[in-house]
Amino acid sequence: MVNINKEDKRVPMIKIVYFDEDSASDYLDISAGGKVTAKSEDVKKRVKETRGKADVDISAKFNWVPFWRASGNLGGGVEASAASEKVLSKTLSNTILTDYLDKADSDPCVVKLRNLRVTAPEGSIAFMKMFTPYMVILKMEDIPFDFTRLDEALADAKGYYELLGEGVDENIDGAKCVLRFNLKAFRNSYGLADLGRMHLVFHGILVGKTCERSLTMQNEMSGDESNDPPKAAEILDGTSLQEDELLNVFDVLLAGVEYDG
Numbered sequence: 001m002v003n004i005n006k007e008d009k010r011v012p013m014i015k016i017v018y019f020d021e022d023s024a025s026d027y028l029d030i031s032a033g034g035k036v037t038a039k040s041e042d043v044k045k046r047v048k049e050t051r052g053k054a055d056v057d058i059s060a061k062f063n064w065v066p067f068w069r070a071s072g073n074l075g076g077g078v079e080a081s082a083a084s085e086k087v088l089s090k091t092l093s094n095t096i097l098t099d100y101l102d103k104a105d106s107d108p109c110v111v112k113l114r115n116l117r118v119t120a121p122e123g124s125i126a127f128m129k130m131f132t133p134y135m136v137i138l139k140m141e142d143i144p145f146d147f148t149r150l151d152e153a154l155a156d157a158k159g160y161y162e163l164l165g166e167g168v169d170e171n172i173d174g175a176k177c178v179l180r181f182n183l184k185a186f187r188n189s190y191g192l193a194d195l196g197r198m199h200l201v202f203h204g205i206l207v208g209k210t211c212e213r214s215l216t217m218q219n220e221m222s223g224d225e226s227n228d229p230p231k232a233a234e235i236l237d238g239t240s241l242q243e244d245e246l247l248n249v250f251d252v253l254l255a256g257v258e259y260d261g
Contacts, residue, residue, distance in 0.1 A: 013256045180250065
């Protein structure tokens with residue numbers, strides 16, 4: 001087992017690295033049961049109040065313009081409207097985030113995973129996706145394909161990318177699980193490659209099980225989790241059994257840095 005805190009006391013979150021807003025929104029709707037309408041009305045009310053304030057502030061910003069710049073500011077209304085929509089979008093996002101944290105804090109169905117070393121298994125699609133953006137800047141005339149197209153293809157190939165989480169706590173050293181991430185849910189310009197360099201807590205929903213060898217691109221594309229048959233030596237020393245051990249798969253809703261003071 002990985003380090004799961006079921007008696008989790010509230011620890012302040014000081015940095016959000018990843019937040020799957022759509023999944024969190026669905027989670028809130030499901031959790032609310034018959035209170036969905038009331039909840040939606042409450043959110044709309046808070047957003048309306050914030051948007052009203054934003055409209056006033058933004059209008060004030062764009063209205064006092066020197067007369068010599070007035071002719072060049074005909075698009076001010078459009079710019080103000082766009083700024084207002086940006087504020088509204090951020091308010092909605094922050095409202096969902098706040099409501100999610102309040103609800104998930106005491107929900108045992110949302111597993112808090114800590115003390116994990118997160119890596120992309122070599123040969124996996126996630127492993128390739130981490131490096132293709134850097135390959136784009138390289139000029140390799142001898143390579144018969146376009147790295148830009150490859151990066152785009154990998155981005156479109158999967159909805160979620162799997163990373164391997166391995167426990168580094170002294171009590172659970174070596175325990176593993178699979179964490180699935182939606183590339184579109186990263187915040188503040190973070191990406192897959194940043195996760196291995198940070199000390200994070202992951203909020204996950206257990207969605208299934210898989211074996212580690214199934215994460216390679218070859219096995220994923222073939223749909224065969226045991227594409228490479230175990231060798232005789234592996235069977236004798238028990239390594240093949242260890243590799244084929246089923247690991248818990250978690251869809252990650254949120255990843256962030258907690259206050260450690």
